[in-house]
Amino acid sequence: MQRRAFMTGAGAATVALGAGIGTAEAKAEHKWKMVTTWPKNFPGLGTGANKLAELIGEMSGGRIEVKVYGAKELVPAFEVFDAVARGTAEMGHGAAYYWKGKSEAAQFFSTVPFGMTAQEMNGWLYHGGGMELWSELYGQFGLVPAPAGNTGVQMGGWFNKEINSVEDLQGLKMRIPGLGGEVLKRAGGTPVNLPGGELFTSLQSGAIDATEWVGPYNDLAFGLYKAAKYYYYPGWHEPGTTLEAMINKQVFDELPKDLQSIVTNACKVVNQDMLAEYTARNPAALQTLLTEHEVELRRYPDDVLRRLRELSEEVVAEIAEKDAFSQKTYTSYRKFLKQSKEWGAVSDLVYLQARDQG
Numbered sequence: 001m002q003r004r005a006f007m008t009g010a011g012a013a014t015v016a017l018g019a020g021i022g023t024a025e026a027k028a029e030h031k032w033k034m035v036t037t038w039p040k041n042f043p044g045l046g047t048g049a050n051k052l053a054e055l056i057g058e059m060s061g062g063r064i065e066v067k068v069y070g071a072k073e074l075v076p077a078f079e080v081f082d083a084v085a086r087g088t089a090e091m092g093h094g095a096a097y098y099w100k101g102k103s104e105a106a107q108f109f110s111t112v113p114f115g116m117t118a119q120e121m122n123g124w125l126y127h128g129g130g131m132e133l134w135s136e137l138y139g140q141f142g143l144v145p146a147p148a149g150n151t152g153v154q155m156g157g158w159f160n161k162e163i164n165s166v167e168d169l170q171g172l173k174m175r176i177p178g179l180g181g182e183v184l185k186r187a188g189g190t191p192v193n194l195p196g197g198e199l200f201t202s203l204q205s206g207a208i209d210a211t212e213w214v215g216p217y218n219d220l221a222f223g224l225y226k227a228a229k230y231y232y233y234p235g236w237h238e239p240g241t242t243l244e245a246m247i248n249k250q251v252f253d254e255l256p257k258d259l260q261s262i263v264t265n266a267c268k269v270v271n272q273d274m275l276a277e278y279t280a281r282n283p284a285a286l287q288t289l290l291t292e293h294e295v296e297l298r299r300y301p302d303d304v305l306r307r308l309r310e311l312s313e314e315v316v317a318e319i320a321e322k323d324a325f326s327q328k329t330y331t332s333y334r335k336f337l338k339q340s341k342e343w344g345a346v347s348d349l350v351y352l353q354a355r356d357q358g
Contacts, residue, residue, distance in 0.1 A: 030064040030255070035084065037077040037094035039197045040070025043221045044214070044281070045243070048149045048274045049093040052245060055266040060259055066091065077195035084246050085141045092246045093148060096134075097178030098193075102141065104319045105326040107178050108333050109134045109145070111241040113312035116337055118150040118240035118275050124336040125242070133329050144252045146267035149243035149274035152282070154235030155219065156300055157212035158203065158228035163300060166307045175199060175211035179315055180237025186311040196222070203227040212237065216285035217278060225293045232298050236308055243274070 034053055038046040053066035071077035074089065081099045084092040097110040109130070116124060124130040125147055138145040157174065170188035181191030192208055202208045204227040211228070212235065213219050225231070245267045252260060289295040300308075320330035 030060075030259070032064060032066045032090035032251075033074065033088075034066050034068045034091040034093060035074050035080050035089040036068065036092065037071055037080050037098060037195065040068075040073060042070075042196065042218070044151070044218055044274065044277060045149070045196075046070060048243065048270055048277075051273065052093065052148055052266060052270045055269060056263055059262045059266055064255075064259060064263070068093075071195055071197060077197070078193075081141070081143075081246070084248050085143055087248055087250070090248050090251045092244075094244060094246070095177075095241060096145070096244050100178065103137055103325070104322050105133075105137055105329045107319070108329045109137075109242060109244070110178060111238045112316060112333065113180050113183055113237045114239065114309050115316075115333070116240055116340065118152045118242075120337065120340045121150065121240050121242050122147065122271070123340065124333065128336040129332050130336075133325075133332060137325065137329075138246065139249065142249045144247040144249050146245045146247070146264055147242050147271045148245035148267045149271055150278075151214050151218075151238070151241045151243070152275055152278050153215075154212065154238040154241060155215045156232035156235050156237075157210050158219070158224045159210040159230040159232060160203075160206075160228050161209065162230060162298070163232060163304060165301065166304055169304070172210060173208045175202065175208050176237060178237070179312070179319070180212070182315045183237065183308055183311045186315060187308065200224060200227055214241075215278065215282050216289055217281035220285045220289055225289055225295050229296055230298050231289065231295045232300055234300070234305075236300070236305060236312075242271075245270075 034049060036046065036049045038049065040046060041050065049068050053068045056064050056066050069075075069089070075083045077094075078098060080092040080094050081102060083089045095110045097107045099106045109125075111121075121130075125134070134145045157176070161168065163169065166187060169184065172184070172189040173192055174184055174189055175192045175194045176184055177191075177193050181193065184191045192202075194202055194208075194211075196213065199211050199213060200222055203211050203224065211224070213222060213224065215235070219225070247263065252263070255263070290297060316330065320327045
């Protein structure tokens with residue numbers, strides 16, 4: 001009986017050991033690289049990508065390991081899309097407006113000048129048909145997209161000269177991507193598309209006259225106050241910028257259903273968490289810029305904003321006319337925005353006005 005008990009115990013131990021070996025092998029089965037458009041560990045944007053990688057690892061029990069590469073570590077910032085599409089990396093983190101060269105419609109899934117706020121973008125994407133359109137578009141390139149962060153309303157940018165009228169935009173060389181850049185071009189300026197890591201030196205050297213980046217939290221981290229005098233608001237060009245995760249579709253489809261769910265839900269968590277982080281960090285950073293660095297905070301004149309809004313409507317409408325998919329996306333976006341504006345007029349807008357009176 002003792003011998004039988006020993007053998008039974010030994011057999012159980014062997015089974016347990018075998019299961020342990022199998023688990024260890026499963027944990028090492030999915031090793032991913034994530035390439036990003038952001039400088040390594042940059043506050044908010046880069047750290048958001050890091051959090052996503054960590055969360056996927058934790059939620060999967062280590063079955064998926066994700067190593068993050070900042071811009072230029074594995075590929076340049078603006079080659080992230082292609083790197084993930086061709087399988088050089090399994091995953092990427094960036095912003096869809098960087099890929100307008102692939103499809104003009106991609107820009108709708110990041111931000112539209114004078115368009116939706118972060119809350120409205122989330123509503124459209126998750127519950128208004130936006131994700132279905134985004135998935136259809138990126139599927140053509142072998143990618144699976146997901147919202148993975150939002151900065152909220154951004155600032156208007158850093159300028160080395162005052163903007164007192166529309167004429168002051170003539171000849172202005174400004175780093176501004178996406179649809180906002182096309183609007184500036186219509187206003188007589190020269191849009192320049194640069195990755196974040198090149199902004200400070202370009203502004204300081206005079207290669208550009210102005211730059212937008214994100215908002216006080218990130219702008220303070222980059223030290224942009226050292227290179228420009230005037231800090232303008234509001235961020236008409238980026239009212240609620242959705243950041244993205246993109247996953248190689250073949251790699252994603254090969255995952256079991258539980259791991260697919262873990263990846264997509266980790267993106268949702270990071271999407272919400274990043275917005276909360278910017279909401280918490282921007283106010284304190286703005287005070288630091290104003291009080292410690294004596295930045296001159298300026299509001300765009302009403303006539304400038306009015307003209308930029310008119311040009312924005314023209315630009316976005318023309319994008320919609322370029323192809324059937326852009327038209328379909330534009331129609332969906334405009335319908336949701338109209339409903340949101342009607343609701344906002346009797347909810348957020350009136351509440352904020354009432355709250356801030358007196």
